[in-house]
Amino acid sequence: MEIKTAATALSALGHASRLAVFRALVQAGPAGLAAGKVGEVTGIAPSSLSFHFKELAHAGLVSARQEGRYVIYAARFEAMNELLAYLTENCCGGNPCLPMSDPVCGGVSSPATTGKGSE
Amino acid sequence: MEIKTAATALSALGHASRLAVFRALVQAGPAGLAAGKVGEVTGIAPSSLSFHFKELAHAGLVSARQEGRYVIYAARFEAMNELLAYLTENCCGGNPCLPMSDPVCGGVSSPATTGKGSE
DNA sequence: TCCATATTTCAAATAATATTTAAATATTGA
DNA sequence: TCAATATTTAAATATTATTTGAAATATGGA
Numbered sequence: 001m002e003i004k005t006a007a008t009a010l011s012a013l014g015h016a017s018r019l020a021v022f023r024a025l026v027q028a029g030p031a032g033l034a035a036g037k038v039g040e041v042t043g044i045a046p047s048s049l050s051f052h053f054k055e056l057a058h059a060g061l062v063s064a065r066q067e068g069r070y071v072i073y074a075a076r077f078e079a080m081n082e083l084l085a086y087l088t089e090n091c092c093g094g095n096p097c098l099p100m101s102d103p104v105c106g107g108v109s110s111p112a113t114t115g116k117g118s119e
Numbered sequence: 120m121e122i123k124t125a126a127t128a129l130s131a132l133g134h135a136s137r138l139a140v141f142r143a144l145v146q147a148g149p150a151g152l153a154a155g156k157v158g159e160v161t162g163i164a165p166s167s168l169s170f171h172f173k174e175l176a177h178a179g180l181v182s183a184r185q186e187g188r189y190v191i192y193a194a195r196f197e198a199m200n201e202l203l204a205y206l207t208e209n210c211c212g213g214n215p216c217l218p219m220s221d222p223v224c225g226g227v228s229s230p231a232t233t234g235k236g237s238e
Numbered sequence: 239t240c241c242a243t244a245t246t247t248c249a250a251a252t253a254a255t256a257t258t259t260a261a262a263t264a265t266t267g268a
Numbered sequence: 269t270c271a272a273t274a275t276t277t278a279a280a281t282a283t284t285a286t287t288t289g290a291a292a293t294a295t296g297g298a
Contacts, residue, residue, distance in 0.1 A: 014131070026209075027209045030211070047289075047290095068295070069296060071246090084207075087141075090146045187266075
């Protein structure tokens, strides 16, 4: 993972509204949530919400699919896991303090898991 | 962990320079690195670096200690782990897709993480 | 077709953040 | 104490993010 990609993702999460949105989606799992539902849960106004969704999608952290008249957003667990791995990569100079295992939701969501590309 | 705290930390990491600094410290482990060494490794000018260190320290992600005429910065692994845990909390509505194990550097971190006046 | 629902886009106003330079502080060793 | 090294602060400038409200688009059902 490139540093620029990781910084974009972290920056996207570095805002209370977007973090609340993302967490709601993480907790919803791969099934995701309709945009309106997320707005209801977080109390964010529709147009702000749309802005934040775009930011999260641009950072690769969420995906969107249309379902009838709803747009369903879902967390991209693959991206989240790559990001977490990037942060802890080579922790303590290759003397990992604890064995690191796969984080959450490995392999689920996106079919395009290109393996654990470390960088 | 409060959402505001997490957003502050993620926002601090959401900048290429700070992310590079933080990763260098994560890789250095609890022993940390002198500020000047971090500047050398990352190519960031001293005063910019100082600005970014302050941001990271304010977010609770790094600690600083004076050692002779050097200031040694170190990643606060405890904070990092709390942050990662916060992001994945209740993943998939309590139906974790994979068993979640402790992240890295779990109880290790620095011997004096608690009460380290980073804030 | 027409209306209600769901979501996005746009543009303007506002607010927050980053970068640079130069000067200031603190520590060590001569 | 002086000079060198290491780091921080302050102030000016430049850049980018966020919110709001109105209007636009798209879907499904009466």
